[in-house]
Amino acid sequence: MTRPEIRGVILDILENIAPDEDLTDLNDSDPFREQMELDSMDFLDIVMELRKRYRVQIPEEDYPNLNTMNGTVDYLEPKLADTPV
Amino acid sequence: MAGPASQYDVLIIGAGLSGLAAGIRLAHYEKRVAILERHTTIGGLNSFYQLRGRRHDVGLHAVTNFRPPTLKPLGPLAKLLRQLRISWDEFDLAPQCGSRVVMPGASLRFTNDFDRLQSDVAERFPDQIDGFKQLDAAAMSADTFDESREFQPSRERVRSLITNPLLEDLLFAPVLFYGSPTPHDCDWRQFAILWRALYREGFGRPRDGVKPILKTLTKRYKALGGDLWLRHGVQAIRSNGGKTVGVTLDDGTEIDAPHILSSAGLPQTAAMAGDAADLPTDPGPLSFVESISVLDRPASELGYDDTVTFYSTRDPRAGDRFRYANPEDPCDLTSGIACSPDNYQYFEASGGPHDEGCLRLTVLANPEYWANLEPDVYTREKARWHAAALDAGRDFDVLPDVTGAQASHVLDTDVFTPKTITRFTGHPNGAVYGSATKIRDGRTGLDGLHVIGTDQGYLGIVGAMLSGVSIANRLLT
Numbered sequence: 089m090t091r092p093e094i095r096g097v098i099l100d101i102l103e104n105i106a107p108d109e110d111l112t113d114l115n116d117s118d119p120f121r122e123q124m125e126l127d128s129m130d131f132l133d134i135v136m137e138l139r140k141r142y143r144v145q146i147p148e149e150d151y152p153n154l155n156t157m158n159g160t161v162d163y164l165e166p167k168l169a170d171t172p173v
Numbered sequence: 174m175a176g177p178a179s180q181y182d183v184l185i186i187g188a189g190l191s192g193l194a195a196g197i198r199l200a201h202y203e204k205r206v207a208i209l210e211r212h213t214t215i216g217g218l219n220s221f222y223q224l225r226g227r228r229h230d231v232g233l234h235a236v237t238n239f240r241p242p243t244l245k246p247l248g249p250l251a252k253l254l255r256q257l258r259i260s261w262d263e264f265d266l267a268p269q270c271g272s273r274v275v276m277p278g279a280s281l282r283f284t285n286d287f288d289r290l291q292s293d294v295a296e297r298f299p300d301q302i303d304g305f306k307q308l309d310a311a312a313m314s315a316d317t318f319d320e321s322r323e324f325q326p327s328r329e330r331v332r333s334l335i336t337n338p339l340l341e342d343l344l345f346a347p348v349l350f351y352g353s354p355t356p357h358d359c360d361w362r363q364f365a366i367l368w369r370a371l372y373r374e375g376f377g378r379p380r381d382g383v384k385p386i387l388k389t390l391t392k393r394y395k396a397l398g399g400d401l402w403l404r405h406g407v408q409a410i411r412s413n414g415g416k417t418v419g420v421t422l423d424d425g426t427e428i429d430a431p432h433i434l435s436s437a438g439l440p441q442t443a444a445m446a447g448d449a450a451d452l453p454t455d456p457g458p459l460s461f462v463e464s465i466s467v468l469d470r471p472a473s474e475l476g477y478d479d480t481v482t483f484y485s486t487r488d489p490r491a492g493d494r495f496r497y498a499n500p501e502d503p504c505d506l507t508s509g510i511a512c513s514p515d516n517y518q519y520f521e522a523s524g525g526p527h528d529e530g531c532l533r534l535t536v537l538a539n540p541e542y543w544a545n546l547e548p549d550v551y552t553r554e555k556a557r558w559h560a561a562a563l564d565a566g567r568d569f570d571v572l573p574d575v576t577g578a579q580a581s582h583v584l585d586t587d588v589f590t591p592k593t594i595t596r597f598t599g600h601p602n603g604a605v606y607g608s609a610t611k612i613r614d615g616r617t618g619l620d621g622l623h624v625i626g627t628d629q630g631y632l633g634i635v636g637a638m639l640s641g642v643s644i645a646n647r648l649l650t
Binding site: 104105106107108125127129130132133136140 | 202203242243245246247251252255256258260261642646649650
């Protein structure tokens with residue numbers, strides 16, 4: 089997956105978890121939580137959706153990498169390099 | 174498929190709201206999961222039934238926590254629906270018209286707009302409004318997820334802020350009636366949950382009652398590959414060396430699973446799992462008699478406009494306090510909850526207002542009395558106490574005269590008692606709010622056995638679903 093594809097995947101997961109949020113103006117360098125209402129249950133859902141869809145294991149100590157869209161894409165890029173969309 | 178598989182990742186005992194919600198989460202994340210339900214239908218304490226051509230809800234008066242997802246911060250129902258991947262619109266919740274709590278000397282209105290209640294309090298109890306605001310702040314900031322098992326009384330906290338006994342009773346009555354398993358009081362965490370659910374967020378209801386909610390959940394669960402087995406009662410939870418290994422069904426079939434979620438209540442779960450589960454077995458003392466009067470026109474045309482009316486005829490100003498306890502009489506006629514499913518603002522797109530009307534009345538009842546009557550006496554006593562409760566509500570001016578002048582508008586009546594509740598849910602004493610002891614962390618003495626539902630201590634149908642989701646999430650992470 090390329091960086092734009094990974095970004096698309098994350099947007100799809102966010103839309104799936106929080107269909108009531110408008111994501112069109114999402115700023116990739118600001119934390120998700122400052123731009124939408126995302127509690128710890130929702131955050132875990134992102135991790136679990138990634139595990140379900142692409143078998144990516146994300147250990148708890150790496151969660152801070154997932155605070156922003158840019159951080160998430162940076163973190164996932166090497167892990168999903170060989171994974172098709 | 175002819176029957177359950179011999180092995181699952183997780184077994185869920187009970188197809189009520191907590192079991193279905195847990196099942197959805199587990200199946201969504203690819204667990205092999207089966208729900209085992211002894212009864213012939215889904216829903217548990219919040220089921221529905223068909224009687225003489227009409228469908229009635231067993232327990233649902235209102236869906237609490239009415240706070241649409243357009244309002245931020247999100248309320249618990251909107252958060253829960255995210256977890257279930259169900260959209261707000263699928264439950265088709267119409268907002269209430271308005272509810273009241275009535276006692277001699279004062280009544281308070283509460284709607285889905287908290288300011289209405291606050292202004293009623295300010296107007297009728299001007300010297301109490303500061304305390305009321307502080308109580309609201311305390312309830313809004315309480316840690317409702319604190320999992321300690323110790324009972325945390327609410328009365329003293331409330332009394333430190335509300336010094337007028339009438340206002341204290343007015344604020345306590347809806348909270349106790351809609352969820353306390355404890356006589357006269359309620360755990361502070363539950364008080365806070367109910368304060369938010371009833372006063373801050375308010376009531377809604379799908380036009381067709383609980384059935385569309387249950388159908389939505391079941392459809393979603395099955396679409397995710399979850400198994401649902403009705404008429405499959407569990408007689409025993411099997412364990413080995415302190416760890417659950419599976420269940421034995423009523424017919425002797427064994428199913429293996431490392432994790433079991435039981436929504437059967439603490440006494441029944443203890444009976445299935447044995448001493449190793451180390452669970453309290455008090456069945457909970459509080460139960461109700463509830464009657465349903467089907468009307469030939471909407472209840473508002475007979476003069477009943479409230480969505481829900483909580484009332485007590487006792488006068489706290491004279492020291493006669495609202496009584497929330499197991500009565501010595503078969504029913505306590507000094508208080509009750511009236512409601513009409515007609516009094517919601519139903520959307521035209523969902524079918525608009527109901528053609529027929531309905532009036533429900535719920536009063537505290539003595540479970541022992543109702544459990545031990547001969548069949549013919551039981552039928553007679555149901556009719557007698559049902560009429561007496563309606564008359565008491567009418568005499569207190571909260572109900573129309575459906576036993577007298579307006580009796581010709583009543584098309585049908587059904588009454589259920591603690592005995593009925595026990596028969597259909599397995600809960601001893603007909604204890605609708607379960608044990609007084611709650612297991613908030615869901616843990617038992619057995620590894621792999623978790624408690625969900627009423628006895629985990631969340632409340633109402635939203636609480637039931639949240640309970641299932643929160644314990645399922647623990648298994649998933």
